[in-house]
Amino acid sequence: MKLLYYPGCTLKTSAKNLERSAFAVMDALGHEMVEMKDWNCCGVVASLTDDDLMRHLAPLRNLIHVEDAGENRVVTLCDMCCNTLKQTNLRVKEKPEDLEKLNAFMDEEKDYKGTVKVIHFLEFLRDEVGFDVLKKMVKNPLTGIRIMPYYGCMLLRPREVSIDDAEEPKILAELLITLGAEVIDNPFKIECCGSYHTVEQKELVSKRAHRITSFAVERGSDAIILSCPLCRFNLDVRGKESEKLFKGYKQIPVYYYTQLIAVALGLDLKCCGFDTHAVDPILLLKKKGCLKKE
């Protein structure tokens, strides 16, 4: 299957490893992911004021380019891009008068017809590849590793654009079971990691990262699995920094779900870019004997 892919700013800069591991997984699954042409920043946060149509322009332009490519769906790896594109898509479908205004504003682009469906890579794995198919391909099961799924905000809320139940999501837990790991549940799995406050109020975000992770550690987690590049930075880097704020606290490694799939499928670890993480992710995998290749 060929799938059109929208990267977004962070996937091309500080989350290259998320992109590379996703491409490697797609390859192994026998599907093809093609980056869309002429994409632009989605704006990251969706417009929340009713009169502000300007902030819908950037996401809408991307949706138009998906239609231009002759596709009716686009896959994203970044949670925030996915959320923003989905919210704009929803808005223009619900309010045709807004779409008319936005279309009129576009200069070189064609009119958006509203045919595009935005999906997250996780949705693709669950609904189209199927976790049962993925399970059959696992070569190095993550046996004996206890992992806490962390969903954050943008995958789940608002409810209209959620990829799973907004209060009790289970998609990452199911994925972990597929890969042979043990799931550690945690009520903080759907709580905000601190998001963009990481720029100006890093101590606040460190405190949040500690709150989320320390509870996981208390429950016996060895690691965290997540999907959002900003959550990864906050829980991993700011979490590591929180060791200075909380005596005796030790941060656990944080993995993207694509990295753990790549490990379980026995793919070349280069695609995972583990060297960019603050807490060494390889050590745990070695300790648990999950790196052997057949």
Next chain:
Amino acid sequence: MKNRLQKNEDIDVLRFEKGGLGQEVEELCGENLFGCYQCGTCSAGCPFIEDMDLAPDDVIRYVVLDRVEVLNSKTIWLCASCYTCAERCPRDINITKIMEALRQIILRKNIDQTSLVKIPENERKIIPQMAFVSLFRKNIG
């Protein structure tokens, strides 16, 4: 209610007619503030409540009571739009949009909350780009 809010010269000069603040917020967010029955569900689930000077349900009450000093609140800037309150509100009020409306009232008067020069060089190199874009969108008018 005791006034816990810090004075801010920039914001103190903003003037509203009687009931004007509530009206402006409602126009911007499209939510009915008077639907709120102050149950506090939004505040109970808010991940930033410990650092806030006003709880989210207090913010709604302040706006309804036309207490313009709510614009000095730290709360509206701490809200990172995680939508937890909006998801859980039993009255189906989107509090996330109310917070954004209050921010926008200030930002649209050209009163920015973030200065680009203050962000240290070494931090600029490691922080994901999406954090910058969202910060600027939320804090700069």
